Amino acid sequence: MLRRLLDWVGGVVLIPKVEDWILWMYDKKGEFSVKQLTKLLVDGVGVEFSFAFDRIWKLKVPPRVHYFLWLIAIDRVPTKDFLIKKGVKIFDTVNVCPWCIREREKMDHVFFNCIFINGFWKRIFNWWDIGWKGVSNFDDFYSFCFKVKILGSCKSLWLIAIAAVVWSIWLVRKEMVFENKVLTMDTLVFHANMRALLWSRAAFDECRFHERLWWFCPYKCCLSNSDSGGSCLPPHGWLKFNISGIIFEGARGGGGVLRDEDGIVRALFSGPIDAGSREVLSWILEKTRRHWSHQVIFADLERRWSRVGELSFSVAEVNGNEMVDSLVIARMSRTSMFKAWR
Numbered sequence: 318m319l320r321r322l323l324d325w326v327g328g329v330v331l332i333p334k335v336e337d338w339i340l341w342m343y344d345k346k347g348e349f350s351v352k353q354l355t356k357l358l359v360d361g362v363g364v365e366f367s368f369a370f371d372r373i374w375k376l377k378v379p380p381r382v383h384y385f386l387w388l389i390a391i392d393r394v395p396t397k398d399f400l401i402k403k404g405v406k407i408f409d410t411v412n413v414c415p416w417c418i419r420e421r422e423k424m425d426h427v428f429f430n431c432i433f434i435n436g437f438w439k440r441i442f443n444w445w446d447i448g449w450k451g452v453s454n455f456d457d458f459y460s461f462c463f464k465v466k467i468l469g470s471c472k473s474l475w476l477i478a479i480a481a482v483v484w485s486i487w488l489v490r491k492e493m494v495f496e497n498k499v500l501t502m503d504t505l506v507f508h509a510n511m512r513a514l515l516w517s518r519a520a521f522d523e524c525r526f527h528e529r530l531w532w533f534c535p536y537k538c539c540l541s542n543s544d545s546g547g548s549c550l551p552p553h554g555w556l557k558f559n560i561s562g563i564i565f566e567g568a569r570g571g572g573g574v575l576r577d578e579d580g581i582v583r584a585l586f587s588g589p590i591d592a593g594s595r596e597v598l599s600w601i602l603e604k605t606r607r608h609w610s611h612q613v614i615f616a617d618l619e620r621r622w623s624r625v626g627e628l629s630f631s632v633a634e635v636n637g638n639e640m641v642d643s644l645v646i647a648r649m650s651r652t653s654m655f656k657a658w659r
């Protein structure tokens with residue numbers, strides 16, 4: 318192999334006065350195309366693709382999600398069953414679906430046909446007030462999603478949400494396979510919904526969202542940029558950490574969002590609490606109000622605050638903290654902590 322490489326390199330004629338450039342050797346013009354790459358990947362397997370790949374590339378989602386959806390469309394997702402077919406040695410006892418622990422881990426089964434995942438998709442579609450029908454593969458699934466009768470910008474929100482859900486399934490699958498994590502249906506639904514919300518906000522930064530509505534009827538949460546209100550951005554060089562805590566009829570929930578000066582979300586959480594946000598703020602501002610059992614906690618907080626520099630605390634308007642409130646509302650039906658950062 319080394320000899321062949323040396324012969325190939327040695328046969329290349331360099332022209333000193335001509336600038337080098339990259340050519341795609343499988344195209345007459347030397348131009349790379351995903352379509353040609355797809356043909357090369359599936360060459361010899363006897364598969365003809367009629368999938369409209371532009372529906373994937375036009376989605377307002379992260380590039381790696383474009384790539385992953387493309388892998389699904391051409392049946393190249395590295396599931397255990399796929400790796401075995403490519404010669405990777407995996408015991409048959411290990412080649413099982415992480416959801417049902419019964420069937421082999423094939424792509425269509427993991428994403429659509431498993432009993433657990435089928436129930437999961439029903440919840441996602443019910444979230445959008447859309448009836449779910451079983452599908453056999455990604456082509457049927459995406460065609461079904463694309464034909465859903467949703468108009469305007471809400472159609473883009475819907476397709477972004479679907480992409481976020483598919484990506485969430487794969488991320489959770491990897492956690493279960495490689496980290497032996499056990500995740501519930503509620504956790505998977507929450508992660509998918511939260512990821513879809515963050516992607517939608519990033520894709521439509523010219524719009525405001527009624528974020529409280531996102532968890533109940535997402536097609537009603539998008540507003541035009543002419544609507545006033547919302548959370549104001551922090552000054553230059555500052556970070557803003559909005560938090561909220563609610564105790565209502567025995568249910569408790571807390572949430573927080575950290576944003577930079579451009580309004581970009583850098584971290585967020587949603588989890589259990591023991592007190593409402595106004596009560597906690599009073600403890601922060603007035604040491605005499607702190608219960609003796611909280612002294613150690615606040616002593617540790619003050620040591621950490623001293624490393625940050627200048628801090629400012631204030632009470633936000635009720636309608637000016639929607640993303641945090643949406644995290645709180647989502648927490649009301651959950652028992653575990655959710656954290657994310659970048």
